[in-house]
Amino acid sequence: MKTKADVVVIGGGIMGSATAYELARRGSDVVLLEKGPKGGQQSTRAWGFVRQQGRDLAELPLAIASNRIWPELSAELGSDVEWVQQGNLMIADNEERMQQFRDWVAASRDYGVDTRLISPEEIHKLVPGIQGEWLGGMYTPSDGHAEPGKAPAAFTDAAQR
Numbered sequence: 001m002k003t004k005a006d007v008v009v010i011g012g013g014i015m016g017s018a019t020a021y022e023l024a025r026r027g028s029d030v031v032l033l034e035k036g037p038k039g040g041q042q043s044t045r046a047w048g049f050v051r052q053q054g055r056d057l058a059e060l061p062l063a064i065a066s067n068r069i070w071p072e073l074s075a076e077l078g079s080d081v082e083w084v085q086q087g088n089l090m091i092a093d094n095e096e097r098m099q100q101f102r103d104w105v106a107a108s109r110d111y112g113v114d115t116r117l118i119s120p121e122e123i124h125k126l127v128p129g130i131q132g133e134w135l136g137g138m139y140t141p142s143d144g145h146a147e148p149g150k151a152p153a154a155f156t157d158a159a160q161r
Contacts, residue, residue, distance in 0.1 A: 005031040013042055014148065017155035021077070024159040038153040048148040052113045053088045053140035054104060060111050067142060078161070079154035081146045088143035091123055092135045101138040115140040 009020045012034030020032040050070050052063045074080045092098040105115055118126075120134045 002031055005029050007031070008033060012038055012152060012156055014046070014152050014155070017152040017159070021155040021159040030159060032156060032159065034156075038156045046148045048145040048151070049088065049143070050083075050145060051088045051140065051143040052108075052111075053115050053138060053143055054090060057107055057111075060108060060113070064111060064113065067144075070144065070146060073146075073151075073154070077154040077158040079150070079157060081151040081154050083144060083146045085142065085144035087126075087139055087141040089118075089123070089126055089137055089139045091132075091137035093132060095135065098135045101136070105138055113140065114142050 006028040007020075007023050007030050009016045009023070009030060009032045012020075012032050016032060016034070017038070020030045024030045050067055052060060052067055055063045070081075070083050071085060074083060090101065092101060101117060105117055108115060115138050118137050118139045120136060122139070123134050123137050124130060126139065
């Protein structure tokens with residue numbers, strides 16, 4: 001058992017495993033503590049979204065940077081994180097929600113995010129067969145998702161190499 005390290009990271013979910021990987025990549029001697037299987041706790045129950053859309057504006061610069069990194073992670077880590085860049089869609093069935101979308105799109109414009117407001121017709125094109133009466137939505141083509149059951153383990157394995 002290792003008794004010394006430059007950094008001890010507690011929790012091997014997506015945040016802990018990614019932190020351990022980045023610190024190890026930069027030359028730190030890292031110990032990652034996890035109570036069960038690699039990334040086997042809360043992260044495996046997440047949706048795996050990597051999104052800029054709808055974020056608090058204070059989080060947006062980090063979300064944008066993260067979104068740029070994910071497409072290359074499988075190659076960098078040497079393990080498939082099942083990254084899929086198919087966009088993120090939020091839809092509104094009432095005017096209050098639609099106004100929230102308008103406000104967010106306007107507020108985020110200075111960040112260069114590719115989010116746009118879409119019509120009910122566009123919703124039906126993006127999601128064939130969707131049921132409901134939609135006023136519209138917002139769509140971010142550059143958002144995506146990774147497999148939450150695989151990504152933490154991929155980071156952990158890469159950190160150990």
